Amino acid sequence: MAYSTAGPVVAIVPAAGRGVRLGESAPKAFVPINGVPMVRLAVEGLLAAGVVDEVVVVVPPEHVQSSAELLPEGIRILEGGPERIDSVRAGIAAAPEAGIYLVHDAARALTPPALIARIVTELRAGRAAVIPALEVADTIKSVDLLGGVTATLNRSELRAVQTPQGFDGELLRRAYASVTDGTDITDDAGLVERVGARVRAIPGDPLAFKITTPHDLTVAAALHAAQAGKTG
Numbered sequence: 191m192a193y194s195t196a197g198p199v200v201a202i203v204p205a206a207g208r209g210v211r212l213g214e215s216a217p218k219a220f221v222p223i224n225g226v227p228m229v230r231l232a233v234e235g236l237l238a239a240g241v242v243d244e245v246v247v248v249v250p251p252e253h254v255q256s257s258a259e260l261l262p263e264g265i266r267i268l269e270g271g272p273e274r275i276d277s278v279r280a281g282i283a284a285a286p287e288a289g290i291y292l293v294h295d296a297a298r299a300l301t302p303p304a305l306i307a308r309i310v311t312e313l314r315a316g317r318a319a320v321i322p323a324l325e326v327a328d329t330i331k332s333v334d335l336l337g338g339v340t341a342t343l344n345r346s347e348l349r350a351v352q353t354p355q356g357f358d359g360e361l362l363r364r365a366y367a368s369v370t371d372g373t374d375i376t377d378d379a380g381l382v383e384r385v386g387a388r389v390r391a392i393p394g395d396p397l398a399f400k401i402t403t404p405h406d407l408t409v410a411a412a413l414h415a416a417q418a419g420k421t422g
């Protein structure tokens with residue numbers, strides 16, 4: 191099937207998570223990296239890519255008002271839901287005319303704009319769903335509830351998946367419309383796979399890592415400072 195991707199490129203930024211693993215009192219997306227909230231860094235990366243027509247940021251209900259001051263002008267701000275899937279769904283509903291959606295976690299605050307632009311280039315070339323993915327360095331095993339190893343997976347076939355994940359607009363709307371449970375789905379491509387579409391993985395970037403733990407926050411601050419030193 192050829193995908194037309196006619197219509198605007200809409201980036202949806204789910205930023206409504208509580209982020210308890212980070213151990214901060216603010217929701218994760220609002221935790222600053224060297225003074226700049228993660229969600230702002232993520233949005234600036236999307237804008238710098240030069241391929242996005244509209245950005246929709248989905249935040250916790252109590253942050254809708256204050257987010258307007260944190261974010262660049264012209265960004266739409268919506269209230270998120272209890273699960274990530276609910277927050278993305280709210281973003282899709284607010285921009286039903288998109289030809290392409292990019293779904294990009296606020297927690298991947300340091301994602302290089304060049305990676306974002308590459309995802310859109312692949313979609314424009316006719317792919318329906320494109321995700322950035324990295325080879326895994328560690329051996330990955332499955333374990334049972336008691337920690338007993340149940341299998342050793344073939345590392346060469348495994349990838350750690352990042353965002354932004356890019357989709358033909360009609361395909362992502364259809365994938366979300368088909369969701370009835372969704373509890374075991376941890377990324378948007380997973381929903382698209384369920385409706386039978388082919389998802390293409392392209393090389394991701396280590397800088398697009400998800401900031402989840404206090405360790406990640408320390409690493410992100412060091413990387414951000416190093417980048418600022420190069421450009422400033």
Ligand code: C5P
Binds near residue numbers: 204270
């Ligand atoms: O919790 P996790 O790190 O997987 O969250 C990934 C992204 O999804 C984060 O940017 C988080 O703010 C967002 N999220 C959301 N709504 C939720 C849960 C998570 O927008 N209910």
